[in-house]
Amino acid sequence: MTEKYPDSLKGSKSLLAKYLTPEMFEELKDKKTSNGFTLSDAINSGVQNPDSGIGVYAGDEESYEVFAPLFDKIIEDYHGFTKNDKHISNLNPNDLDALNPDSNGEYILSTRIRVGRNVADIPLGTAILKDQRQKIEKDVSKVLISFSGSLAGKYYPLNNMSEADSQSLIAEHFLFKAGDRFLEAAGLNKDWPNARGIFHNDDKTFLVWINEEDELRIISMQAGGDIKEVFTRLTTAIAEIQKSVKFAYDEHLGFITSCPTNLGTALRASVHIKLPKLGENMDEFKSIADKHNVQIRGIHGEHSDSEGGVYDISNKRRLGVSEVECVQDMYDGVVALIKREKELSL
Ligand code: ADP
Numbered sequence: 615m616t617e618k619y620p621d622s623l624k625g626s627k628s629l630l631a632k633y634l635t636p637e638m639f640e641e642l643k644d645k646k647t648s649n650g651f652t653l654s655d656a657i658n659s660g661v662q663n664p665d666s667g668i669g670v671y672a673g674d675e676e677s678y679e680v681f682a683p684l685f686d687k688i689i690e691d692y693h694g695f696t697k698n699d700k701h702i703s704n705l706n707p708n709d710l711d712a713l714n715p716d717s718n719g720e721y722i723l724s725t726r727i728r729v730g731r732n733v734a735d736i737p738l739g740t741a742i743l744k745d746q747r748q749k750i751e752k753d754v755s756k757v758l759i760s761f762s763g764s765l766a767g768k769y770y771p772l773n774n775m776s777e778a779d780s781q782s783l784i785a786e787h788f789l790f791k792a793g794d795r796f797l798e799a800a801g802l803n804k805d806w807p808n809a810r811g812i813f814h815n816d817d818k819t820f821l822v823w824i825n826e827e828d829e830l831r832i833i834s835m836q837a838g839g840d841i842k843e844v845f846t847r848l849t850t851a852i853a854e855i856q857k858s859v860k861f862a863y864d865e866h867l868g869f870i871t872s873c874p875t876n877l878g879t880a881l882r883a884s885v886h887i888k889l890p891k892l893g894e895n896m897d898e899f900k901s902i903a904d905k906h907n908v909q910i911r912g913i914h915g916e917h918s919d920s921e922g923g924v925y926d927i928s929n930k931r932r933l934g935v936s937e938v939e940c941v942q943d944m945y946d947g948v949v950a951l952i953k954r955e956k957e958l959s960l
């Protein structure tokens with residue numbers, strides 16, 4: 615147990631450093647959840663990586679109560695969501711008003727929407743035991759390989775995959791990377807690569823990551839900008855999986871995830887989009903993104919850089935807004951960015 619306020623937080627710009635005062639540290643440092651998850655476990659990623667944006671992870675649903683003084687502040691800052699707000703889910707694609715914002719295919723290379731899910735009544739990946747992790751892999755992959763029609767596919771365990779195959783799946787944006795230092799320090803890479811893997815259909819438009827940052831990441835993706843088609847496939851897949859797997863869900867916090875930025879819908883809807891002119895005007899790019907509640911990432915996942923003027927644009931808010939609203943946020947942001955990119959290209 616860390617007895618002393620961590621020195622590395624001094625000067626860090628993470629939300630952890632912003633909200634964990636020495637007084638709060640004293641108040642929380644000896645607390646633990648019934649799975650034995652401590653404050654030191656919750657903050658280790660941000661302590662080891664002072665360049666974190668957030669810096670904390672939960673070990674279980676109870677972490678959000680036991681360490682509420684810290685988590686509530688971070689949740690409020692990131693999502694603008696407070697104790698009195700309510701989370702409401704809406705996974706109905708008919709409520710989405712999002713025609714392809716780039717019907718000529720000039721800007722959007724691909725669209726991807728993912729949700730994180732964790733299995734109810736067991737710890738999150740940060741505090742899970744080896745046999746629990748293995749059971750998830752066994753149970754969930756069994757459900758997935760029973761799917762038919764356009765969702766039918768195969769499960770590829772990581773510990774049985776060649777380095778060449780995993781590298782090409784990563785490069786093509788289908789598979790998670792190994793060795794993420796933020797996840798490593800959060801305890802999410804324990805016993806790697808065992809019980810990790812990816813399920814995908816033949817077209818690689820429906821994919822499920824098993825036992826990465828969340829126990830399940832359910833993904834729908836395809837080339838181009840047909841956001842509604844991607845969302846419709848995702849919601850169909852979620853409904854199918856939910857027939858056999860019970861997910862951790864809380865009335866207030868929505869779907870429970872290891873990173874507090876994913877709470878609520880746990881949904882990130884993104885496009886890979888060519889915006890070279892805006893890329894030369896990063897201040898303006900960021901201000902349009904902020905105004906529309908979208909986040910700018912590089913094209914090889916979080917903490918990566920842009921390549922060739924291509925960016926990953928996604929919804930920032932996930933809690934206190936429905937799934938449909940999350941996708942709508944991304945859509946509205948993308949429409950505004952394309953409009954400005956066109957003006958800058960005149
Ligand atoms: P997350 O799984 O939380 O959404 P990452 O930012 O790590 O987080 O992205 C995971 C992978 O998905 C990366 O390989 C990334 O390049 C890929 N990806 C994200 N959005 C798109 C998109 N719209 N089109 C193609 N690949 C994408």
Ligand code: CIR
Pocket residue numbers: 628659665666667668669670796873875876916
């Ligand atoms: C960080 O704190 O930078 C990492 N733990 C990742 C946080 C999740 N990122 C995000 O903004 N959604």
